Amino acid sequence: MKKWMFIIASFYSISLFSQNEVDALRYSTINYGGTSRFMTMGSSFGALGGDVSAISVNPASLGIYRSSELTITPYFSYNQSSAQYLGSTLDDYKFRFQMGNVGAVATHLNGKDEGWVSVSMALSYNRINDFGNYIKIQGYNNTSSMTDYFASLANGHNYENFDYFNEGLAWDSYLIDPDTSATNKYKTTFPNYGEMQEKDINTRGGMGEYEFAIGGNYENKLYLGMSLGIETIRYKESSEYSEIDTKDTIPSFNYFNFKKELKTYGSGFNFKFGLIYRPLDWFRVGLALHTPTFFNLSDTYSSSMQSSFDDTLHGDGHVINSPAGNYDYELTTPFRAVASAGVLINKIVALSVEYEFVDYSMARLRANDYFFRDENDAIEESYRAVGIIRAGAEYRTGPISFRCGYGFYPSPFKSGLANEDANKSIYSLGIGIKGDDTYFDLGFTYSTMKEKYFLYDNAVIANTPATITHNNVGLIATFGVKF
Numbered sequence: 173m174k175k176w177m178f179i180i181a182s183f184y185s186i187s188l189f190s191q192n193e194v195d196a197l198r199y200s201t202i203n204y205g206g207t208s209r210f211m212t213m214g215s216s217f218g219a220l221g222g223d224v225s226a227i228s229v230n231p232a233s234l235g236i237y238r239s240s241e242l243t244i245t246p247y248f249s250y251n252q253s254s255a256q257y258l259g260s261t262l263d264d265y266k267f268r269f270q271m272g273n274v275g276a277v278a279t280h281l282n283g284k285d286e287g288w289v290s291v292s293m294a295l296s297y298n299r300i301n302d303f304g305n306y307i308k309i310q311g312y313n314n315t316s317s318m319t320d321y322f323a324s325l326a327n328g329h330n331y332e333n334f335d336y337f338n339e340g341l342a343w344d345s346y347l348i349d350p351d352t353s354a355t356n357k358y359k360t361t362f363p364n365y366g367e368m369q370e371k372d373i374n375t376r377g378g379m380g381e382y383e384f385a386i387g388g389n390y391e392n393k394l395y396l397g398m399s400l401g402i403e404t405i406r407y408k409e410s411s412e413y414s415e416i417d418t419k420d421t422i423p424s425f426n427y428f429n430f431k432k433e434l435k436t437y438g439s440g441f442n443f444k445f446g447l448i449y450r451p452l453d454w455f456r457v458g459l460a461l462h463t464p465t466f467f468n469l470s471d472t473y474s475s476s477m478q479s480s481f482d483d484t485l486h487g488d489g490h491v492i493n494s495p496a497g498n499y500d501y502e503l504t505t506p507f508r509a510v511a512s513a514g515v516l517i518n519k520i521v522a523l524s525v526e527y528e529f530v531d532y533s534m535a536r537l538r539a540n541d542y543f544f545r546d547e548n549d550a551i552e553e554s555y556r557a558v559g560i561i562r563a564g565a566e567y568r569t570g571p572i573s574f575r576c577g578y579g580f581y582p583s584p585f586k587s588g589l590a591n592e593d594a595n596k597s598i599y600s601l602g603i604g605i606k607g608d609d610t611y612f613d614l615g616f617t618y619s620t621m622k623e624k625y626f627l628y629d630n631a632v633i634a635n636t637p638a639t640i641t642h643n644n645v646g647l648i649a650t651f652g653v654k655f
Contacts, residue, residue: 573603614650
């Protein structure tokens, strides 16, 4: 486990199989999904309310309801990545179909405008993260090799104590040799560089949240709500890293392949508390607090390696497999605070803006048999607090509504780190048609983010990062019934 691995790693980078800072960031990051109306107004509903997905941001949204409701939202996405590395550019993509939201709201009207006017209860599911992606990286490297990285990991250890998820496989594959200048020192078998480096990464899975919420309306001025959230995680990553002597510049060496598999499953719970206050008929403000989510997670992982040489000493090696690894641990994500403001003009125009505060340096990894001291120190020294901005607008003309939204998600990395500028922007457009008791909403979202990705730990062996641009296009459709 390396304290500084996260500092130079991207959201998808895993140098070792240890549970580390990368995991803490991945599962602490939330991209609110849900109904088409919610998403196409920038997921900025903390003050407007009246949408079942808004419970994920502010459970007081339930107090706005005047009727019961059922919703279902299928979501179709196109995730595209473009990787620039050492003068080469490769693109890849993945299509995904998933359920963005399923919700049910039951509302009881007390038949009066004084005291508690109404009480609503809700059960909903909202998608809050999507891990699906394909990434391809390729380029010629004339200055370093992953074999240098394996040799550095091996330094100071007898070969019998190597990690057989990493440098132990390289040792058995003849990719590192003893360095006779010192005891337990190692070096790459390459006399020179000039290899083609390739890496394919396939990530799958996502995060979802089940919400059990209750909210009330007090004299049409104050709306209060609270919820219990159950979050689920399913993450799978398969990667294949290769170095190939395509130009025949490295004596005897042909290629080596290094494959890794990681699967993470788990669940956690949180509580949310919120309020909306309407000082004027046309103006609302909202405030919500989210407790940390307390996750119990389980990892399973493995790796394998194969090398090929054209000399009689090494030859074409067989595939060498690591043992099967597994580990159970806990993750506590940061708390969140959300402040919102909304304007309603003659039931024709709705405007909203939202600020969400989250301090990623407060995430913590825990386990019964390990303290995660280095990893948690690295979280504090690498992450920062950020303010997320979301905004949305809606214009109604008769039964038809037009919507747009924007969200800005600042990089969680501190200034001076490789990914300090890895900000994410989300743009959205939508349209809705409302009948007497039913409605249909259709939406479009586009998000973009650029990050640096090191093929192996730059703190161990200096290497040039790939620049990866992530673009996501989403199509959302919501069918709703009010009764």
